[in-house]
Amino acid sequence: MEASADNADDVLLKRPWLSVNISSCQLLSKTWFGETSYRVLLTDMHCVWEERMDAASIHSRAQELNPRLRASVGAFFSHLCEVAEPCLSGRVGAAGCEVQVFLNRKDDGNIHVKLKSELAGLPFHWEFICSPAPVALVCVQLVRPLLVMSRLLQQQVEQLGGLLARKDAEIQDYRENGATLSRERLQTDVFESQTYRESFMSQTLPLL
Known part of the structure; x- marks a missing residue:
């Protein structure tokens, strides 16, 4: 395991912001994928969004979005990592299978990043539901490092x-x-x- 969810903030702080383009929207991203949990940070330099998911939440969403698929949370998460990590680090072509990625901005300020791929020959859907990050997190992960570098x-x-x-x-x-x-x-x-x-x-x- 790379790090526990409790240490995800420290791991993210040491990682650079990576440029990604989703649905013609230019973003910067930071991601952390543990064994069965993840953290995603996205920004367009006007707002910062985040999502935190643990094993139970991942399994619940996977079943909701993919009712025909029956697999353990580990199998779902392994496939999610395989297709999502390249997409969120600007390496879409590096995914192990064909992946379609879409971004939707919601009226409530959230952004949804939707992935579509295949798992065991069946369509696999995933949706990152990212909400505006708290000011403290924005300061730690974005503002303070920029000020230090400046x-x-x-x-x-x-x-x-x-x-x-x-x-x-x-x-x-x-x-x-x-x-x-x-x-x-x-x-x-x-x-x-x-x-x-x-x-x-x-x-x-x-x-x-």
Whole structure:
């Protein structure tokens, strides 16, 4: 077993958000599948949805959606993992059988992701019913990691700017002592961090 359901939050936190496209809707997803339980997180960057299911809930929904199929919860879940994990990680073609995936947005704010495949020669249907996630979960799984990464990238930019400034000072010292470039095309302008930042923002922001 990869991890218990109690540790699913920690496992999800260590996993990246993966890009998926369902019914022409671009989403990011995180999933965790245990032995007979799962967690699904989806976001379109306007809302975050989640679903948590245990063994009893999975068996009940499987029987409800597939009344002609008779199998243990383990058999249902094994097949569900085989077809669902690739679909929710942007690897639809990696599923072990042909899978159809649809997404429906509901008036109550939920989203339903429907899967259709085959199990033992019979149609197998599944439906992920994802509801808006609580603010605390959104902060832990999405907002806080983004803020941390933003701060790390900012520190990296500051360190690189400092390194370039020292390199410029070193080059200037060589020049003052008579050193010249053997190839003029290698000559660069002195790095101005503020000018670079303003230029970068003016060119990048319109594209966002």
